Amino acid sequence: MVIAALATFAALLVAWLVAPSTERRASRPSTAPRPTELVPEAT
Amino acid sequence: MPTIDTGDTAWILVSAALVMLMTPGLALFYGGLVRRKNVLSTIMHSFFILGLVSVTWVLWGYTLAFGPDTGAGLIGGLDWIGLEGVTGAPSDVYATTIPHLAFMAFQMMFAIITPALITGAFAERKRFKAFVIFAVAWSTFVYAPIAHWVWSPDGWLFGLGVLDFAGGTVVHLSSGVAALVAALFIGRRSGLVEPATEPHDVPMTVLGAGLLWFGWFGFNAGSALGANGIAATAFVTTNTAAATAAITWVTISWLHRGSPSVLGAAVGAVAGLVAITPAAGFVTPAASVLIGAGVAGACYAASQLRLRSRIDDALDVFAVHGVGGAFGALATGVFATVAVNAAGRDGLLAGSPSQLALQAFAVGVTACYSAAVTAGILFAVNLVIPIRVPNEEEEAGLDLAQHGEIAYQP
Numbered sequence: 001m002v003i004a005a006l007a008t009f010a011a012l013l014v015a016w017l018v019a020p021s022t023e024r025r026a027s028r029p030s031t032a033p034r035p036t037e038l039v040p041e042a043t
Numbered sequence: 044m045p046t047i048d049t050g051d052t053a054w055i056l057v058s059a060a061l062v063m064l065m066t067p068g069l070a071l072f073y074g075g076l077v078r079r080k081n082v083l084s085t086i087m088h089s090f091f092i093l094g095l096v097s098v099t100w101v102l103w104g105y106t107l108a109f110g111p112d113t114g115a116g117l118i119g120g121l122d123w124i125g126l127e128g129v130t131g132a133p134s135d136v137y138a139t140t141i142p143h144l145a146f147m148a149f150q151m152m153f154a155i156i157t158p159a160l161i162t163g164a165f166a167e168r169k170r171f172k173a174f175v176i177f178a179v180a181w182s183t184f185v186y187a188p189i190a191h192w193v194w195s196p197d198g199w200l201f202g203l204g205v206l207d208f209a210g211g212t213v214v215h216l217s218s219g220v221a222a223l224v225a226a227l228f229i230g231r232r233s234g235l236v237e238p239a240t241e242p243h244d245v246p247m248t249v250l251g252a253g254l255l256w257f258g259w260f261g262f263n264a265g266s267a268l269g270a271n272g273i274a275a276t277a278f279v280t281t282n283t284a285a286a287t288a289a290i291t292w293v294t295i296s297w298l299h300r301g302s303p304s305v306l307g308a309a310v311g312a313v314a315g316l317v318a319i320t321p322a323a324g325f326v327t328p329a330a331s332v333l334i335g336a337g338v339a340g341a342c343y344a345a346s347q348l349r350l351r352s353r354i355d356d357a358l359d360v361f362a363v364h365g366v367g368g369a370f371g372a373l374a375t376g377v378f379a380t381v382a383v384n385a386a387g388r389d390g391l392l393a394g395s396p397s398q399l400a401l402q403a404f405a406v407g408v409t410a411c412y413s414a415a416v417t418a419g420i421l422f423a424v425n426l427v428i429p430i431r432v433p434n435e436e437e438e439a440g441l442d443l444a445q446h447g448e449i450a451y452q453p
Contacts, residue, residue: 001125002102002124002125002127005101005102005125006102006103006125009098009099009102013179016172016175016176017172017176017427017428019172
């Protein structure tokens, strides 16, 4: 049972490593509304 | 033959729940301090760790920290991997009047919040994937060994007589130093306006501080590991130190900056809670007033120095938890007395200056170990996954860039 539990966590770890990279997602058009913070920071 | 005490068991289970609440409280505390575009990512760090370390603690963290020693007082063995042998019966070693599982669960909540504390240092610029791997590694290679050194009866610092009632070195100093290293490694946020960007939601931060203060009663009074007089002492010293530090910080900032800062009250309370943590069950309520007042001054000075430096420890984790943890550990060596806790030791004012030296030694060892291993982990993770997000993501905000969500509708 312990080995199965460890294997489950290992599978999650692998999933995190192969999950879509930020850059790929960021390059797709977002369907989320643009927040007001996306305007350049006031200086 | 250990037997279960129902009062002790009830108190420790409630304390574990109180400490659990501290991590969402920390999420709000940190979440209010960042800019609007990064509030979700900051909250997510703490909330994800709540899940992540809960699992790793059950699988291997607990046995490494509290399992039977491997021989040198450095790390526990794998006897209790996956909580094998950890049951509803009391342990022969730890808190012998409560179920072993209750003790494990209480300690799990400490293991959860410690890496979450570090996240304030790299807020607004850390890649989530790298953060996840860092958190697993840090919890395993930094937290578990230090907890074993200080809290296992076989731990080498425990054997030397180091006092740490609820985690001044194990939790706060280790995470505070790791935060400083992380801030240096990851570099300054881009696009910061000077002086440093104001918090986007002070009420959120004050709410978080309130939840932390509430949960800290479980953290410290629960560390008595029973419903007894030591728990009551720790409860009172905890509240007194937090209260003194809050009003002292406000006073200092009022004199220094010309106004009594609400944010200062929240941060000051947390500084007081940090400093009393190692001392809570070893000192008198009067001593906790002095500890609260002293740490407010020390942490305020540290935060001002940080502002003048180029180090972007975004949410002052080192100034509050690193400096506060060290201050509390040393104060324990000054104010501890067996008149309060017969299981403790006398400190400087009770005629034992060697205890202060021992506390200073523990501070030095913990800080050096945490700094070195944290740096190694950051370097290794960065080889596989760049820790810092690209500039365009940082400018857009991590909520949208890393999580595809926003906190507030326009």
